[in-house]
Amino acid sequence: MSDREFSSNDDLSLPKATVQKIITEILPYSSGQTFSKDARDLLMECCVEFITLISSEANDISEKEAKKTIACEHVERALRDLGFGDYIPDVLAVAEEHKEQLKSREKKQSKMEQSGLSEEELLRQQQELFRSATEKYNAAPE
Amino acid sequence: MTDQDNSYRPRSPDFSSFQSNFPPPAATSPTYQFTPLAHHASYDASPFFTPQYHQQPAATQQYVPPFSPSYRAQDFDMARRSSRIARATEADPAPESKYLEEPSEPEAPEEVAEYEPEPKPEPEEPELPIKEEVKSRPGEGIEVRTKFPVARIKRIMQADEDVGKVAQVTPIAVSKALELFMISLVTKAAKEAKDRNSKRVTASHLKHAVAKDEVLDFLADIIAKVPDQPSRKQDDDGSDQNEGKRKRGGRRPKEDNSD
Numbered sequence: 001m002s003d004r005e006f007s008s009n010d011d012l013s014l015p016k017a018t019v020q021k022i023i024t025e026i027l028p029y030s031s032g033q034t035f036s037k038d039a040r041d042l043l044m045e046c047c048v049e050f051i052t053l054i055s056s057e058a059n060d061i062s063e064k065e066a067k068k069t070i071a072c073e074h075v076e077r078a079l080r081d082l083g084f085g086d087y088i089p090d091v092l093a094v095a096e097e098h099k100e101q102l103k104s105r106e107k108k109q110s111k112m113e114q115s116g117l118s119e120e121e122l123l124r125q126q127q128e129l130f131r132s133a134t135e136k137y138n139a140a141p142e
Numbered sequence: 143m144t145d146q147d148n149s150y151r152p153r154s155p156d157f158s159s160f161q162s163n164f165p166p167p168a169a170t171s172p173t174y175q176f177t178p179l180a181h182h183a184s185y186d187a188s189p190f191f192t193p194q195y196h197q198q199p200a201a202t203q204q205y206v207p208p209f210s211p212s213y214r215a216q217d218f219d220m221a222r223r224s225s226r227i228a229r230a231t232e233a234d235p236a237p238e239s240k241y242l243e244e245p246s247e248p249e250a251p252e253e254v255a256e257y258e259p260e261p262k263p264e265p266e267e268p269e270l271p272i273k274e275e276v277k278s279r280p281g282e283g284i285e286v287r288t289k290f291p292v293a294r295i296k297r298i299m300q301a302d303e304d305v306g307k308v309a310q311v312t313p314i315a316v317s318k319a320l321e322l323f324m325i326s327l328v329t330k331a332a333k334e335a336k337d338r339n340s341k342r343v344t345a346s347h348l349k350h351a352v353a354k355d356e357v358l359d360f361l362a363d364i365i366a367k368v369p370d371q372p373s374r375k376q377d378d379d380g381s382d383q384n385e386g387k388r389k390r391g392g393r394r395p396k397e398d399n400s401d
Contacts, residue, residue, distance in 0.1 A: 012298055014290065026329065034341065034342050042349070046352070046364055050323050051295060084357065098310075
């Protein structure tokens, strides 16, 4: 680890409040146990180190595959190689959920793109529809 | 009232005229009508007055025992009994029978009207409060609703110069893995503290927990900085520095809960 990770750059550590919240969710009042501040700070360092470890491992894997982008599958393999295989099902479930969300969002955005037609073609189709509608209207007026 | 008829009617002609006027309003307001009767009934039933009003001592003995002025229904009962006695003695039942039947009818519907509005239609099921809560994880049986900021995770990942582009899903996947990692670390440290009879999980507990696990070897450098001593010191009594820090933290259910 390099010292810039936690001491010099605050951006490169986890937000304390969030970490504290999660700790109290894991160790609620009812457990009768409290997590001391120094333990929390150490935990945060460990967490940052964990992220660094996973991402560097995933990066190595992706580089071996000659990929420029670290994908979810690289993280998955990194987790397995590093002995965190039991995290994989949950991680994949979350990733899948996110993909589903993206899909549904994209579908809504790009109805026009989905048609696979150019703008000119779409315009022409629209004009045709207008024309046919006008004809229908004229043919059978009330 | 009925007994009053017995004793007072010969003396006071005003009262009888009042009686004849009384029944008509009874139809409009039955509840109001009811109270004077009950009052009279209890008054009549009390043993101190009965000898004066009643010529027949046998009748008095019949209805004195169940006397209880608090309950309306019982008062009503007594009123009926006294009316029966009055009928037997005076043989003038015409005004009483009318009077008594009237309040008995509205009594029932009145109660229904009171009870019906109370049980309201079932409220609609509340909406699911938080999206994350719905999907519980099999992880360790612990639900963590708080999420890490994905942007921060990505930045930490890319702090490593070697790490280049990262897919959009990747930080989310890493953040989930981190969550599980944290659960395991906190749980292990808490267990370590428990084994040492400490309600407070300290850095040294975490250190020991990490040292026990081979998978966590990558944390060796970090935990090496943590001194071993506080843990032993802490077994005797909470070390002073930690105690001070904890007070600032503001959360201390330690004294109350012993597990």
